[in-house]
Amino acid sequence: MAFFYRVLPIVFQLKGYKVTDVNRMRKIGVACRSLHELKQKACAKLNVTNDPAEINIYLLDGSLIDEEEYFSTLKPQTTLILQKPGEKVLTDADLLYDTLRRVNIDFLIAGEKASEFLTENLKAKVAVLNNALNKDDSKTAFSSRDEHPEWFHGLETNCATKEAYLHRRCQDRIRGYLYKTIEQIRSSDVFAKDPRARKQLSRAKIEARIEKKMCIALCDRTGEFKCHGVWNEDKCPFGTHKINPYRSKEELVLFSTWNFDHKIERSRTLIPLLLKLASKGTADEADLIEIYDNLFTIKNLRLVHIVCHDKSSHK
Known part of the structure; x- marks a missing residue:
């Protein structure tokens, strides 16, 4: 069995999704019936020249969408992240910013300030946050x-x-x-x-x-x-x-x-x-x-x- 194998697209009903790049700089709408079709259309709209087979699609929580059956379960208007080879979907600062936001830490006033705060001595701040969680x-x-x-x-x-x-x-x-x-x-x-x-x-x-x-x-x-x-x-x-x-x-x-x-x-x-x-x-x-x-x-x-x-x- 080879590392790479062809999977024929499974066709489902037409649904609309929101697709953004890893930097969250652009967001587009894509109507499609399959994961294969979504990759093709998203690449065209975002001017991505890579082969769609090399593209990965993620949910905002970091889950990888790599199967047509799994893709078919997504609700319409779900926001998806398109990742090109070599790109990172989330930075540690992004992830921890979201974590702190969820637990209502007071000092999160601006995203840029939080990112700067988290970039320095990141591990120690995670440890502090872990100890502060409700048990x-x-x-x-x-x-x-x-x-x-x-x-x-x-x-x-x-x-x-x-x-x-x-x-x-x-x-x-x-x-x-x-x-x-x-x-x-x-x-x-x-x-x-x-x-x-x-x-x-x-x-x-x-x-x-x-x-x-x-x-x-x-x-x-x-x-x-x-x-x-x-x-x-x-x-x-x-x-x-x-x-x-x-x-x-x-x-x-x-x-x-x-x-x-x-x-x-x-x-x-x-x-x-x-x-x-x-x-x-x-x-x-x-x-x-x-x-x-x-x-x-x-x-x-x-x-x-x-x-x-x-x-x-x-x-």
């Missing part, structure tokens, strides 16, 4: 939209339960690693200039395994997640880094600042290793499985609080 557990065990409507308020999703929504976000995160991996491989000199390596890489069976290894729960029975600590430590040195996104909307939003951290790094180590094996013609099935496990499973991924996410070289 009322009275609705944590509630699951459905009817039981806890404020948890779902503002989420552009048709998911009926908290579990379904967070499962979808988990899928989005892992698929994001897949797309970044594919983009890095395709932009490499090895892929562009070495036909033998390109053939090996194109035959790699990676995406088929993703759905099979995404069902391991990282939270306890109440939905609480604990930080696993910096990549080169056995556990979180703080011991207090924990969060329950099922408890409240505020914690759900703040949970987006937590990250998966590759102990063996994806871009600096794993992808170069895959390219090296492919260029030598020695990338066999066992190598691909090993690289897959290190890219997409908890064998090499640890869930970390932003304070424990070390973005420097892991050596």
Whole structure:
């Protein structure tokens, strides 16, 4: 099975959507019957010259829309973000600004001031915000939209339960690693200039395994997640880094600042290793499985609080 495969567009009823770029500088209206058609029309209206197949579409909450069936569930006039290759959908400052706005922090007077405030010493401010959250557990065990409507308020999703929504976000995160991996491989000199390596890489069976290894729960029975600590430590040195996104909307939003951290790094180590094996013609099935496990499973991924996410070289 190849990294890339053709999916025939599924045609649904004509609906209108709002589409903006990652900088929120322009917003257009698009009427379409499928995700494929939306990408084509949005690219034309926003003067995007990239191949629509290279374009990603996101909801405002960061959910990736990558399936026609999922796209068909969106309500008319949903606002969508068009992302070109190499662009970032949300900055940390954008995300935290929204978080603080949701929990009614007084000093948010102007967006620019908030962005400047959050850009400096970002990790410490997240820690302060986490400690300030309400820890009322009275609705944590509630699951459905009817039981806890404020948890779902503002989420552009048709998911009926908290579990379904967070499962979808988990899928989005892992698929994001897949797309970044594919983009890095395709932009490499090895892929562009070495036909033998390109053939090996194109035959790699990676995406088929993703759905099979995404069902391991990282939270306890109440939905609480604990930080696993910096990549080169056995556990979180703080011991207090924990969060329950099922408890409240505020914690759900703040949970987006937590990250998966590759102990063996994806871009600096794993992808170069895959390219090296492919260029030598020695990338066999066992190598691909090993690289897959290190890219997409908890064998090499640890869930970390932003304070424990070390973005420097892991050596």
